[in-house]
Amino acid sequence: xxxxxxxxxxxxxxxxxxxxxxxxxxxxxxxxxxxxxxxxxxxxxxxxxxxxxxxxxxxxxxxxxxxxxxxxxxxxxxxxxxxxxxxxxxxxxxxxxxxxxxxxxxxxxxxxxxxxxxxxxxxxxxxxxxxxxxxxxxxxxxxxxxxxxxxxxxxxxxxxxxxxxxxxxxxxxxxxxxxxxxxxxxxxxxxxxxxxxxxxxxxxxxxxxxxxxxxxxxxxxxxxxxxxxxxxxxxxxxxxxxxxxxxxxxxxxxxxxxxxxxxxxxxxxxxxxxxxxxxxxxxxxxxxxxxxxxxxxxxxxxxxxxxxxxxxxxxxxxxxxxxxxxxxxxxxxxxxxxxxxxxxxxxxxxxxxxxxxxxxxxxxxxxxxxxxxxxxxxxxxxxxxxxxxxxxxxxxxxxxxxxxxxxxxxxxxxxxxxxxxxxxxxxx
Numbered sequence: 001x002x003x004x005x006x007x008x009x010x011x012x013x014x015x016x017x018x019x020x021x022x023x024x025x026x027x028x029x030x031x032x033x034x035x036x037x038x039x040x041x042x043x044x045x046x047x048x049x050x051x052x053x054x055x056x057x058x059x060x061x062x063x064x065x066x067x068x069x070x071x072x073x074x075x076x077x078x079x080x081x082x083x084x085x086x087x088x089x090x091x092x093x094x095x096x097x098x099x100x101x102x103x104x105x106x107x108x109x110x111x112x113x114x115x116x117x118x119x120x121x122x123x124x125x126x127x128x129x130x131x132x133x134x135x136x137x138x139x140x141x142x143x144x145x146x147x148x149x150x151x152x153x154x155x156x157x158x159x160x161x162x163x164x165x166x167x168x169x170x171x172x173x174x175x176x177x178x179x180x181x182x183x184x185x186x187x188x189x190x191x192x193x194x195x196x197x198x199x200x201x202x203x204x205x206x207x208x209x210x211x212x213x214x215x216x217x218x219x220x221x222x223x224x225x226x227x228x229x230x231x232x233x234x235x236x237x238x239x240x241x242x243x244x245x246x247x248x249x250x251x252x253x254x255x256x257x258x259x260x261x262x263x264x265x266x267x268x269x270x271x272x273x274x275x276x277x278x279x280x281x282x283x284x285x286x287x288x289x290x291x292x293x294x295x296x297x298x299x300x301x302x303x304x305x306x307x308x309x310x311x312x313x314x315x316x317x318x319x320x321x322x323x324x325x326x327x328x329x330x331x332x333x334x335x336x337x338x339x340x341x342x343x344x345x346x347x348x349x350x351x352x353x354x355x356x357x358x359x360x361x362x363x364x365x366x367x368x369x370x371x372x373x374x375x376x377x378x379x380x381x382x383x384x385x386x387x388x389x390x391x392x393x394x395x396x397x398x399x400x401x402x403x404x405x406x407x408x409x410x411x412x413x414x415x416x417x418x419x420x421x422x423x424x425x426x427x428x
Contacts, residue, residue, distance in 0.1 A: 002061040003160040005052070007314040008122055008272050009322070012052065012060055013199070013329035014383055015206045017121040018090050020082070021129050021378040026112045027371040028140060034113065035073050037140035038104055040150065042071050044135055046158035047123050047270045051099035058193045058323035062160060072103040079107050083214035085116060086379065086404065091207035094120040097196045112374065124270030126360040126378055126391070127261065131156075131270055133376070134365050141368035156269030163318060170308055170315035179347075180319045186340050187324040194326045205335040212382060213407040215417050219424055221397035226428035234290045238399075239359045240297035242390065244289065245423045246355055247281035247296065249416045256281050258300060259358035259380065262311040275310040276356065277303055289423075333384045353385055354411065359392040377402050388413045 011017050028034050042048050049069045050062040080088070085105075094100045101123035107114035115136065119129060142148035172180075219227065231238050243256055255278040261267075262275040279299050283292050303309045317325055324340070331341035332350055344350075358380040365373050375398055380391035382404035388411075389404045401420070405413035 001064045002053070003064075003158070004163060005060045005062060005160070006163050006166060006318050007161045007275075007311070009060070009317055009325055010329065011121040011272065012096075013326050014121065014381075015203050015333055015335075016090060016212075016381050016384050018094075018381055019117075019119045019121055019126065019129060019379065020086055020089060020381075021117045021119070021133070021376070022082070023115045023117075023133055023137075023376045024112055024374040025115065025137070025140075025371055026374060027144060027368075028113050029144060031075055031106055031108050031113070033143045034106055034115070034136075034140055035075075036148075036150070037136050037143055038073055038115075039071065041132060041135035041139050042102060043068050044153065044156055045124075045132065045270045046155045047128075048101045048132075049099070049155070050101070050158065052096040052122065054097070054194070054196060056193065058321065058326070060322070062158065064158070067099065069099065069101070073106060074104070075106045075108055077108050079109060079114065080105075080116075082216060082377070082379070082402065083212070086214050087211045089118045090212060090381070093200055093203050094122075096120055096122055121272065121381065125272050125274045126259075126358060126380065126393075127267065127274070128270035128272075129378060130360065130363050133363075137368060137371055137373060138366045141371040144370040158269055158271050159266040160271065161263065161266070161273070161314065166315050166318045170311060172315050172319065176316070177319065180316065183324060183340065183344055184319075184321045187321050187327070190338075190340065192327065192338075193323050194330075202330050202333070202335050206333050206384065210384075212404050213413075214379070215403050215405070215414065216377060217401040217403070217417055217421050219399040219401070219428075223424060223428040224394070224397050224399050227399075227424060230427055234293065236290070236293045236297040237300075239357060239392070240293050240300060241423070241427070242359075242392070242401075242420060243279070243281060243300075243357060244283065244293040244296050245420045246357075246390075246416055247292065248283040248289075249419050250281075250354070250411070251283065253280060253282040254354050255279065257353060257356040257386075258303075259356065260304060260310050262307055274358075275313065277309050277312070279303065350385055352387065354409075355388045355390070356380065356382075356386050357390045357392070362394045376400065379404055382406070387411065388416070 050064040102119040105116040263273040327341040330336035376395040377400040379402040382389035387406045387409040
């Protein structure tokens with residue numbers, strides 16, 4: 001069975017698309033039990049058992065023929081800090097052409113274990129990662145209780161967004177269509193088709209001279225309770241509070257990117273159903289923090305009323321020649337040169353974006369008796385055309401924020417996270 005890659009194309013071409021998620025658990029008595037739970041759970045999801053095939057016309061497809069995945073599971077008896085782990089894993093490519101979508105590191109420590117999951121974004125988005133972790137925890141608990149049945153169950157389907165859906169549901173203005181078609185015509189004269197080896201060569205070139213900086217911020221239960229209370233009082237989301245703090249630090253009008261669930265109705269299994277949209281933010285120093293937060297919150301809320309705003313970029317990407325889109329992604333990294341792709345990136349300002357926020361929300365897990373989730377953190381990979389990516393998740397009343405950022409950027413992102421921390425403490 002093959003399914004054409006459409007909205008996932010950005011993940012296929014992205015050189016920084018590794019989602020790194022960590023869960024701290026207690027109650028696992030044997031690391032082999034956890035290995036069994038991981039392997040069994042991965043094989044419940046079609047997307048993680050698929051490989052990617054590039055065709056001679058430049059199009060790419062998920063290929064699923066029922067073969068089982070055999071994810072790499074490494075066991076360590078020491079803890080690796082997130083920045084070290086992120087750079088270690090980001091520069092190690094996935095061979096998704098061979099069906100490799102995910103790998104794991106188990107940290108077997110004193111009294112607890114950390115499950116470090118490294119997943120290529122092609123396998124699924126942040127909410128998909130939660131689905132997989134829930135399966136792992138649920139199956140591990142059954143193993144610990146002696147009730148686990150190691151038998152094949154129906155696979156959770158990979159509902160791919162089709163080209164027909166995009167064409168029928170995300171209209172593009174005629175002027176924009178004409179511009180994209182003109183780029184396709186220019187590209188046809190180039191006649192370049194990229195292979196998996198081309199991708200790997202550009203990947204290695206990029207990571208030979210780039211690395212990420214990573215910082216984390218934990219908001220404890222007490223602070224979180226107060227933060228939720230005050231956000232309800234002023235009728236703004238916690239996301240809006242974080243964005244307002246960022247806008248205040250930028251001290252200029254910036255378009256910040258927000259990730260939101262675009263097609264939640266398709267989410268039967270793992271896949272990519274989230275989209276990003278830009279929000280104009282300007283912190284008005286003549287107004288209070290809460291007046292600014294209310295303004296930003298209203299802007300975001302207005303955009304979210306129509307899901308086309310969340311997934312609009314899918315239609316643009318889908319209309320472009322597949323290999324041209326490859327070239328556009330590669331050119332934006334500085335590791336590939338092409339005049340047509342460079343012109344596109346200049347017109348649509350796709351090269352440098354200052355800030356992305358992805359709030360996965362409150363994670364809930366199936367009820368278990370022996371295995372307990374203590375904490376969780378997830379990173380939204382900082383794509384090569386961004387300078388900062390903020391990922392937020394809340395588990396057991398504890399909110400963890402992971403910031404990946406470019407230390408060489410013109411803006412001091414370390415000070416931004418410190419300002420977010422100070423603002424939360426001030427509000428709480």
